[in-house]
Amino acid sequence: xxxxxxxxxxxxxxxxxxxxxxxxxxxxxxxxxxxxxxxxxxxxxxxxxxxxxxxxxxxxxxxxxxxxxxxxxxxxxxxxxxxxxxxxxxxxxxxxxxxxxxxxxxxxxxxxxxxxxxxxxxxxxxxxxxxxxxxxxxxxxxxxxxxxxxxxxxxxxxxxxxxxxxxxxxxxxxxxxxxxxxxxxxxxxxxxxxxxxx
Ligand code: TYD
Numbered sequence: 001x002x003x004x005x006x007x008x009x010x011x012x013x014x015x016x017x018x019x020x021x022x023x024x025x026x027x028x029x030x031x032x033x034x035x036x037x038x039x040x041x042x043x044x045x046x047x048x049x050x051x052x053x054x055x056x057x058x059x060x061x062x063x064x065x066x067x068x069x070x071x072x073x074x075x076x077x078x079x080x081x082x083x084x085x086x087x088x089x090x091x092x093x094x095x096x097x098x099x100x101x102x103x104x105x106x107x108x109x110x111x112x113x114x115x116x117x118x119x120x121x122x123x124x125x126x127x128x129x130x131x132x133x134x135x136x137x138x139x140x141x142x143x144x145x146x147x148x149x150x151x152x153x154x155x156x157x158x159x160x161x162x163x164x165x166x167x168x169x170x171x172x173x174x175x176x177x178x179x180x181x182x183x184x185x186x187x188x189x190x191x192x193x194x195x196x197x198x
Contacts, residue, residue, distance in 0.1 A: 102162025
């Protein structure tokens, strides 16, 4: 089982990914929890370049995220799935389609195609999208902002719209959850949806 969590910055997806990992592990399942950008040594270096450097051209940004992802799939995700482990990943292809394809205006289809090539077509079995009002991003984020988190509310509104479009288009894979609800309730819903679907 390959599960991803998606949403705006501050949506609580990292918390949900951790809760799911802990629950599966407690049941004795072999589970690998990982994140993007990052998840490998090269990926963490790319993460640093893309989030903590100066200006990055939009296509350079899309390609760096895709490069990190290609490494991540080859080194971590595919081997884990092949040995029968479950993989829980905080962000994946949908993040690039929403942020670079939608919000940066590179085109959702073009960025999807680029990423499908980078990951050899490997897509998650289930994706949980945590939605909330983009106007609340600022208040949900702390004071320590990376390069992307410094974007304005219009940027986040475009990311949210792109995520909605993805959820409509891939409605079998993507489960939309209300990110304003308490974390423990969301965790129950995530777990239930996975057990139903498996
Ligand atoms: P994330 O790790 O979720 O943020 P943090 O751990 O700092 O809370 O993601 C880092 C940023 O990178 C976030 O603003 C979203 C952005 N991002 C993209 O724009 N495209 C991508 O493909 C990915 C994976 C992340």
